[in-house]
Amino acid sequence: xxxxxxxxxxxxxESVARFIQNDYNFESRQKLVKSETGFSGDHWSTFxxxxxxGVPFEEADGGFGGGAVxxxxxxxxxxxxxxxxxxxATVVLAGGALxxxxxxxxxxxxxxxxxxxxxxxxxxxxxxxxxxxxxxLKTEATASGxxxxxxxxxxVVLNGPSADLLVVSARTGGDQxxxxxxxxxxxxxxxxxxxxxxxxxxxxxxxxxxTFENVxxxxxxxxGDEGAGYPILEQVIDDGIMAxxxxxxxxxxxxxxDTVEYCKTREQFGQPIGKFQVLQHxxxxxxxxxxxxxxxxxMAAMRLDEGYGPEAQKAVSAFKVQVGKSGRFVGQNxxxxxxxxxxxxxxxxxxxxxxxxxxxxxxxxxxxxxKRFGRL
Amino acid sequence: xxxxSHRQFAEEIRAFVAENWQEPDPDLARWxxxxxxxxxHLPHWPQENGGPGWSPTQQxxxxxxxxxxxxxxxxxxxxxxxxxLLYQGMKGVNEQPLATAWxxxxxxxxxxxxxxxxxxxWDFTATGLTTVIDSSGSISGTKLIRPGAETKYLCCLARxxxxxxxxxxxxxxxxxxxxxxxxxxxxxxxxxxxEDDVARLVRLIPEHQLYRSFDIQSQLQALRRYWDxxxxxxxxxxxxxxxxxxxxxxxxxxxxxEERYVHALDAGLELPxxxxxxxxxxxxxxxxxxxLQVRSFGYYxxxxxxxLLTHNEGPVGPGTEGDIGVGMDTDVRRTLGRLTGELYxxxxxxxxxxxxxxxxxxxx
Numbered sequence: 001x002x003x004x005x006x007x008x009x010x011x012x013x014e015s016v017a018r019f020i021q022n023d024y025n026f027e028s029r030q031k032l033v034k035s036e037t038g039f040s041g042d043h044w045s046t047f048x049x050x051x052x053x054g055v056p057f058e059e060a061d062g063g064f065g066g067g068a069v070x071x072x073x074x075x076x077x078x079x080x081x082x083x084x085x086x087x088x089a090t091v092v093l094a095g096g097a098l099x100x101x102x103x104x105x106x107x108x109x110x111x112x113x114x115x116x117x118x119x120x121x122x123x124x125x126x127x128x129x130x131x132x133x134x135x136x137l138k139t140e141a142t143a144s145g146x147x148x149x150x151x152x153x154x155x156v157v158l159n160g161p162s163a164d165l166l167v168v169s170a171r172t173g174g175d176q177x178x179x180x181x182x183x184x185x186x187x188x189x190x191x192x193x194x195x196x197x198x199x200x201x202x203x204x205x206x207x208x209x210x211t212f213e214n215v216x217x218x219x220x221x222x223x224g225d226e227g228a229g230y231p232i233l234e235q236v237i238d239d240g241i242m243a244x245x246x247x248x249x250x251x252x253x254x255x256x257x258d259t260v261e262y263c264k265t266r267e268q269f270g271q272p273i274g275k276f277q278v279l280q281h282x283x284x285x286x287x288x289x290x291x292x293x294x295x296x297x298x299m300a301a302m303r304l305d306e307g308y309g310p311e312a313q314k315a316v317s318a319f320k321v322q323v324g325k326s327g328r329f330v331g332q333n334x335x336x337x338x339x340x341x342x343x344x345x346x347x348x349x350x351x352x353x354x355x356x357x358x359x360x361x362x363x364x365x366x367x368x369x370x371k372r373f374g375r376l
Numbered sequence: 377x378x379x380x381s382h383r384q385f386a387e388e389i390r391a392f393v394a395e396n397w398q399e400p401d402p403d404l405a406r407w408x409x410x411x412x413x414x415x416x417h418l419p420h421w422p423q424e425n426g427g428p429g430w431s432p433t434q435q436x437x438x439x440x441x442x443x444x445x446x447x448x449x450x451x452x453x454x455x456x457x458x459x460x461l462l463y464q465g466m467k468g469v470n471e472q473p474l475a476t477a478w479x480x481x482x483x484x485x486x487x488x489x490x491x492x493x494x495x496x497x498w499d500f501t502a503t504g505l506t507t508v509i510d511s512s513g514s515i516s517g518t519k520l521i522r523p524g525a526e527t528k529y530l531c532c533l534a535r536x537x538x539x540x541x542x543x544x545x546x547x548x549x550x551x552x553x554x555x556x557x558x559x560x561x562x563x564x565x566x567x568x569x570x571e572d573d574v575a576r577l578v579r580l581i582p583e584h585q586l587y588r589s590f591d592i593q594s595q596l597q598a599l600r601r602y603w604d605x606x607x608x609x610x611x612x613x614x615x616x617x618x619x620x621x622x623x624x625x626x627x628x629x630x631x632x633x634e635e636r637y638v639h640a641l642d643a644g645l646e647l648p649x650x651x652x653x654x655x656x657x658x659x660x661x662x663x664x665x666x667x668l669q670v671r672s673f674g675y676y677x678x679x680x681x682x683x684l685l686t687h688n689e690g691p692v693g694p695g696t697e698g699d700i701g702v703g704m705d706t707d708v709r710r711t712l713g714r715l716t717g718e719l720y721x722x723x724x725x726x727x728x729x730x731x732x733x734x735x736x737x738x739x740x
Contacts, residue, residue: 003639260740280735281728287738288657291649295632318628374621 003298005069012066013073015050020081026348032084033204037162039085048117053091056239057099061111068304071239072246072297079250082348082355084204086120089159092243093236094121097167097184101224101232106186110165122163122189124154124210125233132364134169134233135179139212141170147218148172150185150193153211160208161198163189168212173227184229186221187212203355235308238316241363242300245316248323248359249297251352252290255334258349259283262338279337286333289326296322314376317369324366327356385434389441392416397447408450412485417450418459425463426483432641436587436634443590454482454489458531461542465568474566478529478544488528490547492519496556500729502540502571507559509536514561515543521557532559533570540570586651587638588658589631592665596624599672619668626661633657650737656730 005013023043032040047053055070057063064070071092078087095114098107113119130136139152150170157166166187174181187194193215196208224232260283263274273279296319303315331353335342343350360366396410411417414428419438421427430438442449459482462475481487495518498504507517515534521527530547533540544566599620603613633654640647 003636004643260738263740274740277732277735280740281731283740284731284734284738287649287734288653291633291653292629292657294648295636296629298636299628299632315628318625321622321625322629370618370621370625373625374617 002302005073009070009073012052012055012064012070013077016052016074016077017080019046019050020077020083024081024083026082026351029082029084030345030351033200038200038204038206039162043085044117047085047087048115052087053117054115056091057095057111057115061099061107062115063111068239068242068301071243072301075243075246076250076253076297079247079355080254082204082251082351086122086159086162086205088240088243088247089123089163090114090119090121092240093123093158094163094165094167096236096239097123097223097232098186100235101184101229105220106223110186113164119164120159120162121165121167122157122159122208123167123236124157124160124187125167125169125237126155126157127153128155132368133177134237135182135230136177137169137171137182138176139168139170141172141183141185143172144216147216147221148185150187150212150215150217153209155209156201157208157210158201159206160196160210161206165189166194166210167223169229169233170212179230181227182230182233183226184223184232185217186223187215187217191215191217201358203358204351205358234313237363238304238308238313241316241320242304244359244362245293245300245319245323246297248327248356249290249294251356251359252286252293252326252330255330255349255352256283256286256290259286259334259337273337282333282337286330289329293319293322293326310376314373317373317376320364320369321366321373324360324369327360331356382433382437386437386441389438390445393441393445393447397445399446402447404448407447408485411450415483417485418455418483419449421455421459421463425459425479432638436638439587440590443594446594452487452489453491453531454487454529457491458482458489458529458544461531461568465542472566488526490522490527490530492521492530492532492557494520496520502535505533505535505540507532507534509534509541509543509564509567511537513564513567515545515559515564516561517559519557519559520555530557536567542568542570544568586654586658587634588662589627589634592623592627592630592658592661595665595669596620596627599669603672613672616668616672619664619671623661623664623668626657626664630654630657630661650734652730652733652737656727656734659726659730 023046032038032043051064052074054061054063055066055074057065059065075087091114095111098110098114102110110119110121114121125134127136127138129138137152139150139154141148141150148170150168152170154168157163160166166189168185168187170183170185171181172183193213195211195213197210198206198208201207223229260274263279263283264272266273274283296315300312300315300319303312306312334349335353338347338349341347341349342353345351364372392410392414397407408417415421415426416428416438418427419430419435421429423429428434439449459479462479495506498506505517507515507519509515515532517532517534519532527547530543530545532543532545534543535541536543543564545562545564603616608616633649636648637651637654639645
């Protein structure tokens with residue numbers, strides 16, 4: 001593998017790192033979490049001005065033409081800052097569905113709004129009974145007139161409260177768990193028949209439970225071919241894993257560094273606790289867990305950029321397993337070494353741990369991806 | 377080195393392996409001769425000392441190609457440790473006839489060295505070494521020795537006038553008893569200064585010996601093939617399959633770490649982590665692999681814990697009908713040793729030393 005970055009990639013990485021360092025401290029982030037929307041509109045505009053919202057899209061669609069490596073570089077820094085702006089939901093998931101499955105007309109209609117920050121999106125694909133099976137759908141889309149009628153229920157739709165555009169998975173054929181017969185639809189967030197129950201998640205983001213009751217959409221709302229939405233969804237979710245996994249690597253780095261710093265200053269029995277060998281060894285283990293995750297992050301990003309297929313899927317699942325295990329280890333030990341204050345709201349440690357815990361569950365946990373890795 | 381050059385190098389190595397290591401009945405003598413002819417039995421030696429002068433990436437590719445083909449690299453204590461000690465430690469006095477002769481022997485494939493570091497009840501510190509060289513150049517003490525190996529020369533870590541020293545001498549007239557070698561005034565022929573920090577001695581392991589992920593992956597594949605042939609009950613192996621997948625991920629992570637490390641070495645960049653991290657992780661994964669092998673072989677694992685076995689003679693060992701090509705004599709035995717307490721202290725101490733070294737490097 002060639003781990004060298006291009007000049008453009010390096011500039012992008014530096015620009016995001018600078019923003020996180022200068023404009024995204026823990027205190028201001030906590031204020032955003034408590035605000036009504038849960039994020040900053042000003043930051044979102046900045047993301048658009050700096051071109052970050054267009055990074056994964058083709059230049060012809062107004063984007064930067066970036067791939068998994070660019071996503072990795074950005075999201076690792078987002079992880080360091082615990083960024084709450086809905087980049088994942090809007091750009092990676094909803095935008096990703098358009099990128100992988102959208103027609104020229106659909107891209108022309110929606111992507112410019114995503115890139116300039118005026119349109120926010122969400123991917124509504126989880127159903128309560130489905131666990132991590134993307135094909136397990138009770139939501140149905142039936143042909144009616146020139147278009148479709150959607151009925152069903154979607155759970156934990158990230159950024160649901162702010163989404164102008166919903167990408168919804170629904171069954172147009174086959175049985176409840178068949179991969180064929182899954183279709184994707186573009187549904188306006190305020191369409192008739194769409195009702196939401198919004199709530200904050202454990203890690204400070206926003207999500208919704210969304211009910212679709214006789215929601216009418218036109219034929220032009222179908223993303224890709226009818227019944228052939230599963231491969232698109234799978235690719236989008238793998239892009240999502242790449243993104244949140246990179247975020248987790250950034251979170252782990254902060255937890256490791258802050259823990260080392262704390263152990264060097266906190267004194268007990270007349271010396272810094274970091275002098276105790278047993279604690280040093282724990283920090284070494286935290287470091288190694290982080291480095292394993294980071295190495296798999298590079299490998300997964302490069303495999304994805306080489307082309308989407310079983311090799312890339314396997315690398316992504318390996319990465320997700322590692323991030324799940326390492327995230328828990330690093331988070332738990334950071335809390336342990338900080339003592340009780342590690343779980344208080346005043347200290348950042350517990351917030352990173354919460355984000356890592358959510359990341360483990362999002363898009364399939366360790367068990368799910370171990371099984372997928374073994375199968376591929 | 378450009379990507380295309382790496383590909384070309386890998387193709388050259390694969391062609392060499394295919395020509396000289398022919399499955400299913402490879403000729404070990406032919407393989408050995410082919411390596412020695414090209415000096416590829418010294419993959420980490422610089423060109424000026426008679427090696428191929430390969431870059432870290434080339435050494436990495438070499439290790440990968442051999443592991444994938446199941447071909448042995450024929451590394452020994454002599455080529456791994458003694459040779460580098462001689463050409464590094466004897467700088468400026470290379471004319472020393474003895475050092476030159478020993479280096480020539482190693483280059484020519486004559487190698488009967490054994491490196492002795494550990495001692496009974498040793499605390500893994502340089503000051504804790506009890507083997508000493510006196511002012512007349514005689515060495516005395518007790519060292520743990522690998523049984524069964526043909527040994528002509530010894531390279532012992534000892535103390536002399538308060539400093540750590542490598543003592544090199546012929547291995548005659550010494551007494552071996554219960555895995556220990558008692559040295560009683562043997563005459564040291566050559567002394568080379570050693571690092572006083574024993575934790576750093578692990579750095580003697582050359583780069584390419586650090587890269588174990590390919591070997592681990594090969595063993596995991598062999599294990600799956602073995603399970604397929606045994607037609608185990610599905611319920612019986614479901615836990616094994618999960619452990620197998622977990623180890624597969626661990627091996628992928630190790631491979632990715634190795635590649636990052638090698639890339640940084642080759643590009644002259646700051647290393648992403650201390651090299652002991654690779655050593656520590658590969659040890660941990662190998663112990664887990666051994667554990668999985670023991671669990672999956674069931675009763676078949678039991679013939680192997682005898683430390684005096686230099687070759688596996690059980691029903692699934694190399695050369696048997698059930699040969700599954702896994703590291704029975706290293707990993708399985710080691711795990712069994714750990715499980716039964718025989719080697720537990722050893723494994724624990726090694727891990728402890730590596731963690732200490734990494735902590736120092738990270739300035740914790």
